[in-house]
Amino acid sequence: MNWSFQLYSARNFLPWHEVLTILSTSGYKEVEGFGAVYEDPKAFRAGLDKNGLSMPTAHFSIDALENDFDGVQRTAEALGVKQLVCPYLAAEARPTDTAGWRGFGERLAMAGERAKAAGYGFAWHNHDFEFAPLADGSVPQEHILSAAPDIGWEIDVAWIVRGGADPQPWIDRHGHRIVAVHVKDIAKSGEGLDEDGWSDVGHGTIDWAGLIKTLRGKTSAKHFIMEQDNPNDVERFARRSIAAVKAY
Numbered sequence: 099m100n101w102s103f104q105l106y107s108a109r110n111f112l113p114w115h116e117v118l119t120i121l122s123t124s125g126y127k128e129v130e131g132f133g134a135v136y137e138d139p140k141a142f143r144a145g146l147d148k149n150g151l152s153m154p155t156a157h158f159s160i161d162a163l164e165n166d167f168d169g170v171q172r173t174a175e176a177l178g179v180k181q182l183v184c185p186y187l188a189a190e191a192r193p194t195d196t197a198g199w200r201g202f203g204e205r206l207a208m209a210g211e212r213a214k215a216a217g218y219g220f221a222w223h224n225h226d227f228e229f230a231p232l233a234d235g236s237v238p239q240e241h242i243l244s245a246a247p248d249i250g251w252e253i254d255v256a257w258i259v260r261g262g263a264d265p266q267p268w269i270d271r272h273g274h275r276i277v278a279v280h281v282k283d284i285a286k287s288g289e290g291l292d293e294d295g296w297s298d299v300g301h302g303t304i305d306w307a308g309l310i311k312t313l314r315g316k317t318s319a320k321h322f323i324m325e326q327d328n329p330n331d332v333e334r335f336a337r338r339s340i341a342a343v344k345a346y
Contacts, residue, residue: 099314101340102128102155104280104325105135111332115145122149124337125344130323131156131177132185139176146177153177155252155278155321157185157223163209171216181219181277181321183252184209192227192238199238203245210249221250221277229261237263243272250277253313254325256284256296256304266312273316281306281343282325294328298335300342307346 103126108117114135121129131153135142146153156179158170163184174182184206193199206222213220228239243251253276258265269276283302284290290297300306313319322343329335 099319100128100154100321101126101343102130102321102323103336104130104132104323106132106157107324107326107329107335108332109134110328114142117332118145118149118151120333121336122151124333125340126324126336127151128155128321128323129153130183130321131179133157133159136173136177139173143177153179155179155181155183155323157183160184160187160205160209163212164205167209167212167216171218174218179218181221181250182213183221183223183278185223185252186225187227189227194232196232196234196236196241199232199241200245202238203242206242206249207246210246214248219250219277221252222246223252223280224254225257226261229258229263239268243275249275251275252278252280252323253319254280254282255309256280256282259284259304265309269312269316273313274318276313276317276319278321278323279313279317279319280325281310281322281339282327283339292330293326296326296328298326298329298342299324299339300345301338306343310343310346 103121162170210220229237255265281299283297283299283304285295285297285302324339326335
């Protein structure tokens with residue numbers, strides 16, 4: 099099991115070379131990429147190497163995966179990425195019924211087949227909208243996973259909670275598909291008001307001590323990735339979060 103850091107969390111604290119130094123000195127060995135770090139993959143890779151960091155997992159949009167897979171592959175190869183993750187579906191593109199979400203799952207299945215053929219792992223990363231009930235009472239995540247039975251899942255537990263669902267049954271049913279974990283925390287009442295209600299990992303309301311034990315036992319996830327969507331101090335977030343999880 100490896101502790102990683104989603105670089106999206108640091109997008110407001112550039113330059114990147116300073117961010118990478120902070121992460122390295124805080125004890126991280128891995129990072130997870132997203133679009134803003136792909137402008138010059140070779141140069142970014144040099145920064146990773148300099149700081150003793152690797153990027154085994156990375157986020158790529160559904161548009162890039164479907165329409166520029168060659169570009170995705172070039173970026174992934176330059177950065178040393180092994181696991182491609184589709185992270186999001188924009189609100190205006192989201193289906194509104196079961197058939198639509200199954201159709202989206204089928205698109206992910208096709209992307210996953212292409213990724214596998216090229217030698218990569220492939221997974222979907224959830225937010226909260228996948229757990230909002232549809233008119234028939236089902237939720238989009240059910241249809242995504244059932245329509246794409248061979249892809250992995252990068253589970254974001256805090257977004258499941260924000261979506262009004264209990265993560266435990268999802269881990270119980272789909273643990274064999276969970277290949278990576280986003281480790282983020284929800285702030286206690288009255289806290290995190292300038293951080294969109296998030297907190298440093300281990301300092302919020304989610305039982306990460308128990309969850310990490312559960313995820314270790316019920317999944318084959320190797321990458322546990324710290325994330326905070328809007329921290330007001332990225333160095334504090336990075337340092338306190340990894341210190342908390344290492345104690346579990």
